[in-house]
Amino acid sequence: MVHPSSVPGVLLSILLFWTLASPCSGQAGTPDDPRQAAGTIRGTVSGRLGSAVRPLPNAILHVSSGARHFTLSTDTGGRYSLPGLTSGSWRVRALHVGYRTIAASAQVPVDGTVTLDLTLAREPVVLPSLLVETDRLLPLDPTQFPNPAEMGEIALRALESTSGMAEGGLAQLVRSIPGNDPSDPQDVLLMRGSASDLKLVLLDGAPVYTPFHMAGLVESFEPQALGSASLFLGGAPARFDGGLSYILDLQGRTPRMDRLRGTASADLLTGRLLLEGPLSPSAGFILGARGLHNLGAPLFGQGPSPYGFGDLLTRLEWTGDDGQAAYLTGFWNQESVLLDLSEDAEAALSEEIDSGNQGILGDPPLGDDARWGNQAAAGGYRFRLGRASVELGGAISRYEAELPVGDSLPLFAQSRSDRTRLTADFSHPLGDGTLRFGASFDRVNSTYSAMSLDSARIGQVNRVALDGSFGGGYLEITRPLTKSLTLRGGGRLDRFQGDEGVRVAPRLSVTWMLTDQAALTLAGGRYHQYSSLAAEELERNLGSDSPWPTYGQSVPLELIVGKADHLVVALDQSLTPDLRLGLEGFVKNYTGVAGTGDNSLNASGIDLRVARDGERTSGWLGYTLTWFWASDGFLSSGDSPFSGRHLLSAGLLTSLTNRTGLRLRASYGDGLPFTSVPVFADGISAPSQAERNTLNLAGDQVLNSAPNLTVGPDDGFLRLEIELFGRWAPTLSGRTMEIRPYIRVLNALNRRDALFYHFDPWRTGGPVPLADLPLLPLVGLEWRF
Numbered sequence: 001m002v003h004p005s006s007v008p009g010v011l012l013s014i015l016l017f018w019t020l021a022s023p024c025s026g027q028a029g030t031p032d033d034p035r036q037a038a039g040t041i042r043g044t045v046s047g048r049l050g051s052a053v054r055p056l057p058n059a060i061l062h063v064s065s066g067a068r069h070f071t072l073s074t075d076t077g078g079r080y081s082l083p084g085l086t087s088g089s090w091r092v093r094a095l096h097v098g099y100r101t102i103a104a105s106a107q108v109p110v111d112g113t114v115t116l117d118l119t120l121a122r123e124p125v126v127l128p129s130l131l132v133e134t135d136r137l138l139p140l141d142p143t144q145f146p147n148p149a150e151m152g153e154i155a156l157r158a159l160e161s162t163s164g165m166a167e168g169g170l171a172q173l174v175r176s177i178p179g180n181d182p183s184d185p186q187d188v189l190l191m192r193g194s195a196s197d198l199k200l201v202l203l204d205g206a207p208v209y210t211p212f213h214m215a216g217l218v219e220s221f222e223p224q225a226l227g228s229a230s231l232f233l234g235g236a237p238a239r240f241d242g243g244l245s246y247i248l249d250l251q252g253r254t255p256r257m258d259r260l261r262g263t264a265s266a267d268l269l270t271g272r273l274l275l276e277g278p279l280s281p282s283a284g285f286i287l288g289a290r291g292l293h294n295l296g297a298p299l300f301g302q303g304p305s306p307y308g309f310g311d312l313l314t315r316l317e318w319t320g321d322d323g324q325a326a327y328l329t330g331f332w333n334q335e336s337v338l339l340d341l342s343e344d345a346e347a348a349l350s351e352e353i354d355s356g357n358q359g360i361l362g363d364p365p366l367g368d369d370a371r372w373g374n375q376a377a378a379g380g381y382r383f384r385l386g387r388a389s390v391e392l393g394g395a396i397s398r399y400e401a402e403l404p405v406g407d408s409l410p411l412f413a414q415s416r417s418d419r420t421r422l423t424a425d426f427s428h429p430l431g432d433g434t435l436r437f438g439a440s441f442d443r444v445n446s447t448y449s450a451m452s453l454d455s456a457r458i459g460q461v462n463r464v465a466l467d468g469s470f471g472g473g474y475l476e477i478t479r480p481l482t483k484s485l486t487l488r489g490g491g492r493l494d495r496f497q498g499d500e501g502v503r504v505a506p507r508l509s510v511t512w513m514l515t516d517q518a519a520l521t522l523a524g525g526r527y528h529q530y531s532s533l534a535a536e537e538l539e540r541n542l543g544s545d546s547p548w549p550t551y552g553q554s555v556p557l558e559l560i561v562g563k564a565d566h567l568v569v570a571l572d573q574s575l576t577p578d579l580r581l582g583l584e585g586f587v588k589n590y591t592g593v594a595g596t597g598d599n600s601l602n603a604s605g606i607d608l609r610v611a612r613d614g615e616r617t618s619g620w621l622g623y624t625l626t627w628f629w630a631s632d633g634f635l636s637s638g639d640s641p642f643s644g645r646h647l648l649s650a651g652l653l654t655s656l657t658n659r660t661g662l663r664l665r666a667s668y669g670d671g672l673p674f675t676s677v678p679v680f681a682d683g684i685s686a687p688s689q690a691e692r693n694t695l696n697l698a699g700d701q702v703l704n705s706a707p708n709l710t711v712g713p714d715d716g717f718l719r720l721e722i723e724l725f726g727r728w729a730p731t732l733s734g735r736t737m738e739i740r741p742y743i744r745v746l747n748a749l750n751r752r753d754a755l756f757y758h759f760d761p762w763r764t765g766g767p768v769p770l771a772d773l774p775l776l777p778l779v780g781l782e783w784r785f
Contacts, residue, residue: 039108042081043116045074045094059096094118150229155649192755200243203250204329206378206395207419215307216773218270225288225313227253234566234586235523238474238490238507242529244564252315252329255284267780268296283318306338306771323384334373337771372401388428395421417446433479441471468559470496484513496561503528518573531562531593562592582609603628619652645671663723670716717753740782750775
């Protein structure tokens with residue numbers, strides 16, 4: 001009988017006997033007993049590709065002799081070593097993914113070392129075909145912010161963006177008013193923009209004229225509310241039905257639904273708030289708002305700021321099963337610039353406001369600010385129909401602008417443009433490629449009004465109503481021709497109200513993969529879009545001898561259809577994993593745009609983009625150069641019909657230390673088009689040719705042409721914004737947040753630039769900027785949670 005106290009000793013003796021009696025196995029990777037053997041096998045495993053030989057890290061080696069075997073792997077230099085082996089013959093087998101397995105025998109001496117180097121030949125692994133299906137209508141990660149390249153595109157396009165008044169035809173309406181003939185050089189208001197800049201900017205499918213902040217006091221667009229920004233200078237897919245100049249497709253970001261997140265910031269002039277989070281397990285929201293409060297303006301000794309700005313963006317998104325999703329996006333923005341009207345005009349406006357008189361569009365006149373803004377709502381539903389992906393969308397948008405002009409003859413001009421847009425897009429796999437098809441319908445309703453504020457002519461109004469609808473369908477196939485060539489071809493058929501026949505818009509694009517990191521694309525296509533009216537068309541309908549219409553009456557006019565043919569060559573290359581280069585060259589031909597008549601307008605240029613998205617440093621550099629020229633007979637004057645513009649935008653965000661960082665933004669522009677708005681007294685004769693030349697305006701053809709070749713400021717503008725910020729990440733109630741105090745200097749170079757200029761040669765010899773941006777140092781705080 002075993003005493004209980006001796007049980008542990010007995011169990012230990014049994015365990016020791018079992019261990020010594022069991023045969024040694026390499027399954028656990030343990031060498032032989034060093035008391036019986038001291039041999040070692042070591043060496044290097046390399047891989048051969050052609051004549052190149054390099055060490056192979058993480059190669060697997062199986063070493064065996066009889067029933068004994070061991071497994072080990074090479075280090076980062078391809079080296080291995082296995083000591084403690086018994087003497088005799090051992091078999092070594094080496095293998096690595098992508099290389100041919102090799103085996104060799106080695107004789108291990110007693111208490112010795114044998115070196116065995118092995119070289120594996122390259123042998124790619126042959127895998128069966130793998131088909132990956134995805135929804136081509138959705139981004140890869142819809143919750144991610146835009147990358148630096150996309151933000152660079154937005155910043156560059158915001159530089160040439162305008163208030164939309166010229167593109168919308170407001171200036172042409174003012175010039176059509178009887179008696180408004182240029183007579184005095186200082187009776188001219190220049191505003192940035194041209195009737196030929198017929199771009200298409202979509203926000204979740206809703207057309208918006210001016211979604212960007214242009215005064216430079218905050219970022220042009222809220223970056224955290226966007227998911228992607230795609231720019232097409234040409235070669236756009238067939239689903240886009242407009243954009244003679246370019247197409248900018250802005251897509252809202254899918255909310256992150258894990259918890260409530262937010263960013264709030266405020267400084268001496270601006271405020272910003274962005275919230276996102278879950279509404280339910282399958283739905284979330286994003287809400288972003290920005291604005292100018294001007295509470296700190298008196299600290300700079302400049303009085304109230306001449307700028308006003310505010311925007312609001314909200315997005316709701318729901319995600320269901322089997323690829324279902326729905327979204328609803330709302331957008332509102334408004335911007336204003338104080339133009340400092342004369343005392344007579346201000347008095348007339350005050351009289352209108354005091355009397356309770358409603359404005360032309362139903363709202364009371366708002367004073368001597370030039371105002372413009374957008375309201376838009378868009379919704380969509382995505383689902384799968386068999387193997388096809390389907391997206392149905394609808395959007396409504398409104399653009400409004402108010403322009404008080406006049407000195408000796410005060411005027412108040414307003415415009416409103418409403419658009420309704422319906423789309424249906426289908427995507428279906430087609431062999432190795434994709435078939436896309438769909439349809440769209442768009443309705444445009446615009447009203448332009450100009451009211452005299454002169455006491456003798458109160459209530460005299462010019463009003464023009466424009467209405468048009470267009471719709472059509474498209475079909476496009478994308479498929480690889482070879483391993484390196486991909487073809488995308490198709491086209492659109494569109495019918496425009498008031499236009500004879502159906503407009504055909506073919507599209508073709510060929511992409512050649514030069515390497516795994518570089519793609520060269522050649523694309524061409526035709527685009528159609530409703531164009532603005534030129535002043536001569538308004539004058540022909542209104543007539544200088546026609547009586548002024550009264551309230552409630554308008555002159556109905558039909559929109560004209562503009563056409564553009566594009567040819568684009570583009571190179572897209574990843575120089576390093578975090579550095580990307582894009583280069584595009586384009587040639588375009590326009591017909592049917594405002595002011596060209598039967599002649600055509602041509603443009604060519606280049607667009608360069610460099611973007612880096614690193615862990616500590618990110619940034620972009622964008623540059624575009626565009627030349628415009630007209631066909632023979634476009635201008636009746638002797639001036640050259642040749643014009644050019646170039647723009648540069650650069651941004652840099654870098655960490656100086658773990659808790660501090662630096663942000664730089666630079667922008668440069670020169671040659672931007674300006675539209676002339678006459679603000680003249682009634683009954684004064686038209687100017688002589690010499691006076692027109694003094695104005696740098698070569699006749700009505702220049703005033704009304706596209707692009708408007710009227711020269712604005714002699715010098716371009718160069719802005720530099722510098723921001724130094726700190727970062728602290730405190731934890732409160734188990735939740736980490738980030739606090740970022742910052743010092744920001746706007747217009748650090750103190751260069752003058754404005755959206756509006758007044759030509760006053762008697763005092764300065766050139767256009768004087770109205771409400772230009774001064775040098776502004778700002779102190780603020782940002783809170784992220």
